[in-house]
Amino acid sequence: MATSGTQRAKKPREETARRREDILRAAMSTFGTRGYKNGSLAEIADQVGMTHAGVLHHFGSKDQLLLEMLDYRDRTDVEHLADQHIPGGLDLFRHLVTTARRNAERPGIVQTFAVLSADSVTDDHPAKEYFRGRYTQLRSDIREALHEVCDPDDPPDDAMVDAAAAAVLAVMDGLQVQWLLDPEAVDLAYASAFAIEAVLTAAVGGRRRRRMLEY
Structure with missing residues (x-):
């Protein structure tokens, strides 16, 4: 049976997408173990059975590969969510x-x-603006969530909310480092839940909650 032009066009696109994902996964492994400066495109290319030029064909430059790898990580982080976006409020x-x-x-x-x-x-x-923007957005999301938890007639203190947003992110990142160094000594999920609950309580403790978010 003859293969249609549409089918022939679809197959290369699918293969290209799979190839790009393979490169992104290899970049994640290489940059994670060796850092951005020490991790080479040649090492990444070798992991996926390609040449240095082949990797550049797909991503153009090492900087661009890094940025697309970070975007890929963000997508995989929310792909299990219904709308692929982090929720608000207590959720x-x-x-x-x-x-x-x-x-x-x-x-x-x-x-x-x-x-x-x-x-x-x-x-x-090359990732400085990415991380700056990421933390800015996450702090904003957490501040908004803290306000959503409280009754509009009994809002939390803005300065405390700002501090709480930064503290939640700092605690999560710091716990990750401790866990990476000694996973047997740190229960990442439990310690994160404990810290987040403590910060949340400090930020909105004693405030009236929205009825729909009470727990």
Whole structure:
């Protein structure tokens, strides 16, 4: 039976997409273990059976590969959610705990994030704006969630909400580093849940809650 032009066109696109995903996974492994500066395109290419030029054909540059790898990580982080976007209110904090539980089963991804986020504070790092924007957005999401938890007539203090948002992210990232260094000593999910609950209680404790979000 003859193969249609549409089928022939679809197959190369699918193969290209699979090839790009293979490269992104290899980049995640390489950058996670060696850092961005020390991790080479040649090493990534070798993992997927390609040449250095082949990797560049798909991504153009090492910087672009890094940025697309980070975007890929973000997509996989929310792909299990119904609308592929983090929820609001108390569900956001439950999502953070669920993320910590999932992270305990994927050390490679956690290692990549820990290494690259630390690297990004250096001058001219290609992922600096990505991480700056990521933290800005997450702090905003957490601040909004804290306000959503409370009754509009009894809102939380803005300064405390700002501090709580930064503290939640700092605690989660710090626990990940401790867990990577000594996974037997740190229960990542439990410690994250404990810390998030403590910060949440400090930020909105004593405030009237929205009835729909009471727990």
